[in-house]
Amino acid sequence: MPEKRADSTLEIRDLNVSFIQGEKEANALRGISLSLKRSEVHSLVGESGSGKTVTSTCVMGLLPTPPARINTGEIILGDQDLLLLGEKDRREIRGKDIAMVFQEPARYLNPTLKVGDQITEMLILHLGMEKSKAVDRALEILELVGLKGGKRVLDSYPHELSGGMKQRIMIAIAISCNPSFLIADEPTTALDVTLQLQILNLMLSLKNTLDMGILFISHDLRVVHDISDWISVIYAGRIVESASRETLFADPKHPYTKLLFESIPDADKRGKRLQTIPGKVPDAENIPGGCAFHPRCPIAEEICRTSQPETKDLAINNRAESHTAACHFIGKQWKN
Amino acid sequence: MEKLIELKNINKVFKSHKLISVKKDDYVAVDNVSLDIKKNTVFGLVGESGCGKTTLARSVMFLDPPTSGEILFDGKDIAYLSGKELKLYRSRMQIVFQDPNSALNPKMSIYRCMKEGLVNRRYPKDKIDTRIEELLDLVGISSSYVNRYPHEFSGGQKQRIVIARALSMEPEFLVLDEPVSNLDVSIQAQIINLLLDLKDKFSLTYLFISHDLNLVSYLSDEVAVMYKGQVVEIAETEEIMKDPLHPYTLKLFSSAPGKNSVELFEADESYREGLPDGYTYFPPESDSFLELIDTGEGHRIGCYALNG
Numbered sequence: 001m002p003e004k005r006a007d008s009t010l011e012i013r014d015l016n017v018s019f020i021q022g023e024k025e026a027n028a029l030r031g032i033s034l035s036l037k038r039s040e041v042h043s044l045v046g047e048s049g050s051g052k053t054v055t056s057t058c059v060m061g062l063l064p065t066p067p068a069r070i071n072t073g074e075i076i077l078g079d080q081d082l083l084l085l086g087e088k089d090r091r092e093i094r095g096k097d098i099a100m101v102f103q104e105p106a107r108y109l110n111p112t113l114k115v116g117d118q119i120t121e122m123l124i125l126h127l128g129m130e131k132s133k134a135v136d137r138a139l140e141i142l143e144l145v146g147l148k149g150g151k152r153v154l155d156s157y158p159h160e161l162s163g164g165m166k167q168r169i170m171i172a173i174a175i176s177c178n179p180s181f182l183i184a185d186e187p188t189t190a191l192d193v194t195l196q197l198q199i200l201n202l203m204l205s206l207k208n209t210l211d212m213g214i215l216f217i218s219h220d221l222r223v224v225h226d227i228s229d230w231i232s233v234i235y236a237g238r239i240v241e242s243a244s245r246e247t248l249f250a251d252p253k254h255p256y257t258k259l260l261f262e263s264i265p266d267a268d269k270r271g272k273r274l275q276t277i278p279g280k281v282p283d284a285e286n287i288p289g290g291c292a293f294h295p296r297c298p299i300a301e302e303i304c305r306t307s308q309p310e311t312k313d314l315a316i317n318n319r320a321e322s323h324t325a326a327c328h329f330i331g332k333q334w335k336n
Numbered sequence: 337m338e339k340l341i342e343l344k345n346i347n348k349v350f351k352s353h354k355l356i357s358v359k360k361d362d363y364v365a366v367d368n369v370s371l372d373i374k375k376n377t378v379f380g381l382v383g384e385s386g387c388g389k390t391t392l393a394r395s396v397m398f399l400d401p402p403t404s405g406e407i408l409f410d411g412k413d414i415a416y417l418s419g420k421e422l423k424l425y426r427s428r429m430q431i432v433f434q435d436p437n438s439a440l441n442p443k444m445s446i447y448r449c450m451k452e453g454l455v456n457r458r459y460p461k462d463k464i465d466t467r468i469e470e471l472l473d474l475v476g477i478s479s480s481y482v483n484r485y486p487h488e489f490s491g492g493q494k495q496r497i498v499i500a501r502a503l504s505m506e507p508e509f510l511v512l513d514e515p516v517s518n519l520d521v522s523i524q525a526q527i528i529n530l531l532l533d534l535k536d537k538f539s540l541t542y543l544f545i546s547h548d549l550n551l552v553s554y555l556s557d558e559v560a561v562m563y564k565g566q567v568v569e570i571a572e573t574e575e576i577m578k579d580p581l582h583p584y585t586l587k588l589f590s591s592a593p594g595k596n597s598v599e600l601f602e603a604d605e606s607y608r609e610g611l612p613d614g615y616t617y618f619p620p621e622s623d624s625f626l627e628l629i630d631t632g633e634g635h636r637i638g639c640y641a642l643n644g
Contacts, residue, residue, distance in 0.1 A: 047520040192384040192547060197591040219521060222550070222594035263525035265554035266594070267577050274529055274554075277522035280490050 008078075010036040010059075010098070010181050010213060015073035017054055019284070020066055026284035028054045030237040030292075032073075033311075036181060036213045041204070043216040043224040045260075046234035047281045052217045055234075056183045059215070060100050061090040077180070096126040099174035103186040105166035109158040115169050116154025122176045138176070144209070145172045146202055164195040168202070175206060182207075183215045188223065200227050221264055225249060233257050236282055236292035239311070243323040253314060253325040255334075256293050291328065298334040339408075340509055340541045341373040341396065346405035348388070348395050365391040366402065367565035370628075373509075373558075378535070378542040380556030380573065382549060382588065388565040389545045393511045396543065397431050398422065409509070427457060430502035434514040436494035440486040446472075446497055447482040453504050467504070475500040475530060492523035496530065503534065511543045516551070528555065549592040553577050561585045570628065571635035582637045 017029040029051050036042045046052050057063050059075055061082065075082040077097060082090065102108045110118060119141060120134035129137065139150050145168045147153050158166055167187060174182055184203065188196040204227060207214055218224050224231055225245065232242040233256065241254040252258045262275035279296045282288055288295055294304040311326040348366035366388045373379045381389050395402040398414055407414050414425055433439045441449060450468045459467065469479040475496040486494055495515060502510060512531065516524040528551070534540060546552050552559060553573055560570045561584065569582040580586050628636040 047522060193549065193591040193593070194384065194587060196593065200593075220593065221521065222592075226593050260521055263522055264550070265525070265528060266550040267553040267573070269554055270573075273532070274525040276525045276529060278526075280492060280523060281520065 008038040008180070009076075010215075011074070011076040012036075012055070012059065013074040013076065015055070015058060015075070016071040017058055017063070017068055017073075018071060019068050024285055027287060028068075028237055028284045029058070029073075030287070032234070032237070032239055034215070034232055034239070034242075036215055038180060038213045039207060039211050040229045041207065041214045041216050041227050042230045042232065043218060043228040044232050044234055045218055045221060045224050047219060049281050049283060050234045051237040051284075052219075052234060053185055054237075056100065056185045056215065056217055059183060060098060061087075061094055092126075095122055095174075095179070096177045097179055098181045098183065099177070099179040100183045100185065101167075101170050101174050101187045103189050105163070105170040105190075106158065108170065109166060111158050114155055114157055115161070119154070119169070119173050119176055122173060126177045138172075141172045141176055144175070144206065145169075146198075147172070163191060164198065167191065167195075167199055171199075171202065171206070175210060175212070178210060179212060181213045181215065183217070185217045186219070187216075189218070189220070196223070203227070221260060233260070236287050237284065238292065238326065239324075240293065240327070241323075241325040244321055247321065247323050251323075253323070253330050254327050255297050255299055255332075257325075259298075291326075299329050299332050301329070303328050337374040337377070339372045340375045340410060341543070342406070342408040342411075343369055343371050343396065344406040344408070345370055346392065346395055346402045346407070348391050348400065349403045364565055366395060369405075369562075369565075369567050371560055371567060371570060373541060373543060375541055376535070376539045377557040378544050378555050380552035380559040381543065381545045381562060382547060382552050382559060383562035384547065384588075387562045389562055390513055391565075392562070393431065393513050393543060393545055397429060397511055398426070399431075427505040428507055429509040429511070430505055430507040431511040431513065432495075432498055432502055432515045435518055436491065436498045437486070439498050440494060442486050445483050445485055446477075446489075449486075449497075450482075450501055450504060453501060457505065471500040471504050472497075474503065474534070490523075492519055492526060495519065495527055499527075499530070499534070503538070506538075507540070509541045509543070511545070513545045514547070515544075517546065517548065524551075549589060550594060561588065566638065567628070569635075569637045575635050579635075581631065581635070585637075 012032060012034040015029050015032040019026045019028055032051070032055055034042065034044070044052050044055060054063070058070065070083060073083065077093065082093065109115065116135065116138055119138040120131065123129045123134040123137055124131065135154070138154060142150060142153055147165065147168050161169065188199050191199060200223065203214065206212065216224070216227055228245045230244055231248045232239050233254065234240070235256050241248065241252065241257045248257065252261060259275060259277045263277060265274055277296050282292060290306050291297070291304045291309050294300040297304065309326045309328045311324050312330065313322050313324050314330065315322045346366055346369045347364070350363040350365055352362060369392060381392070383389050391400065394400040396407060398407070401415070409425060409429065414422065417425060447468060450471065451464055454464050454467060468482060472479050472482065477493060477496055477500065489497065516527050519527060531542070535542060544552065544555055556573050558570065559573050559576050560567045561582065562568070563584045569576065569580070569585045576585065580589050628638040630636045
């Protein structure tokens with residue numbers, strides 16, 4: 001095992017990203033702050049178009065600029081700001097210190113290369129291993145991600161593997177250099193429930209054995225509930241609420257979070273109408289002024305239309321844990 | 337309660353298209369499925385991808401006629417209908433697909449796409465426009481949008497339009513093939529509420545196909561679990577949620593997300609308890625079909641280990 005580095009936090013501060021297309025400017029991220037700790041699963045939940053994937057690709061340094069433009073923000077790993085680094089230094093970090101698992105493994109594996117070569121490529125490039133040593137290490141990694149069959153799997157092409165196996169290969173590639181942080185962008189959305197559970201279990205056990213921090217991106221609140229230590233809810237490019245899993249599920253404060261929870265169908269709600277959120281997620285080109293959620297919010301008042309709410313920390317003094325929400329009327333009740 | 341749909345021993349076999357085939361490799365997608373769907377209820381069909389849910393739905397709709405078996409719609413076997421009669425029956429049953437993008441023709445405005453079906457049904461010409469407005473209003477799409485094209489709508493709106501189009505045939509039976517799995521959580525709830533409202537308003541019967549167990553258990557009156565083309569367990573929703581019997585059902589239910597992470601580690605293997613090692617639900621020579629056995633109150637299972 002390679003030696004561990006000291007960077008135990010990944011901090012995203014006030015990240016603001018827009019996409020420029022001709023005259024139009026789409027403000028995809030409007031001040032995202034997240035703080036990840038080693039050996040914690042931090043989930044980013046939101047609907048499509050809310051900026052989840054932009055956040056993850058920006059952290060990985062994979063955002064094409066242009067059309068994207070990073071207006072403000074810092075991404076701090078250990079003690080260096082990744083956004084200030086040049087492309088060459090970013091390449092050193094990408095895959096080695098921060099690795100990524102994508103939603104559709106079939107699209108991100110190279111169909112013309114054996115999966116063994118795709119795993120050893122990382123080891124040779126980042127850790128300077130010799131080919132034969134890299135193969136031995138790749139076999140160890142396969143075992144770690146629960147793929148039996150060793151050499152035979154290394155010698156197969158992606159199309160010869162099932163969806164679940166491909167996702168395991170993606171994870172194997174991601175963890176090959178023993179990264180401090182793993183970004184998982186909807187890693188189980190394309191999988192069946194039974195496979196999903198296996199992959200979630202695998203990620204949790206790898207997190208413990210390798211002592212990684214995971215940024216888990218998902219739209220599925222139930223999956224997030226199962227896997228997370230900490231949850232941040234994103235809406236229209238802003239974090240609207242952030243708290244530990246227990247706190248967030250027991251006591252959501254932002255109306256968007258509350259409504260999201262209530263709109264999930266399950267057996268207990270049989271015969272009752274589901275709570276809905278009227279309207280849809282605004283697209284990044286015309287985000288409503290003030291609080292972006294106000295057109296869909298049941299408790300919106302005049303102030304919500306004009307001024308953007310500050311993110312407030314609701315933690316009571318004697319509790320160490322923070323619970324932040326961005327709303328003018330935190331905790332206000334409403335009738336359906 | 338009266339039955340609207342009765343399926344008896346439905347089989348769907350896809351023949352291999354090789355000219356010279358060395359071995360017989362026909363693929364049995366649906367294997368001897370029998371089930372009844374009662375009027376004005378929601379029948380949920382769950383299973384993993386590739387287990388034959390959609391093939392069964394297409395067979396029921398007679399889009400891909402089954403290889404063998406009987407489909408009784410309101411007591412009448414639709415396999416023996418002439419083309420003309422079948423067309424009439426077709427309008428009584430409609431299907432809503434998973435992906436509204438591929439279900440709507442991108443070159444047709446919403447007006448044309450809604451009109452097509454009505455014209456085919458010989459709906460009085462002078463009433464078509466008002467009817468289209470009425471239908472769109474029903475699903476919550478403003479009638480000022482009729483001249484827009486599909487790409488101008490969001491995913492949820494498109495799915496509403498597909499539902500409106502299905503309703504234009506005044507069906508009694510709707511097959512809903514994963515109608516919300518492409519949609520966001522907040523939009524999902526809107527569509528589900530809409531479907532439930534429409535069911536009550538027009539006393540519709542639904543065959544609801546999904547891989548989302550939480551959704552199916554919220555929505556359905558009865559649930560059938562499919563595995564490798566066979567129905568392995570059927571029961572009323574409350575019954576199957578409380579007391580799932582087939583090991584595959586147990587596995588599926590224990591895999592559904594939404595528990596807490598402490599259980600997560602154990603849930604994976606719990607369904608195997610008390611089963612022989614290397615157990616695969618079916619005997620290795622899996623062409624032997626298992627009769628479903630009634631365990632009381634309509635809860636039926638077909639299981640190699642439990643029945644045998």
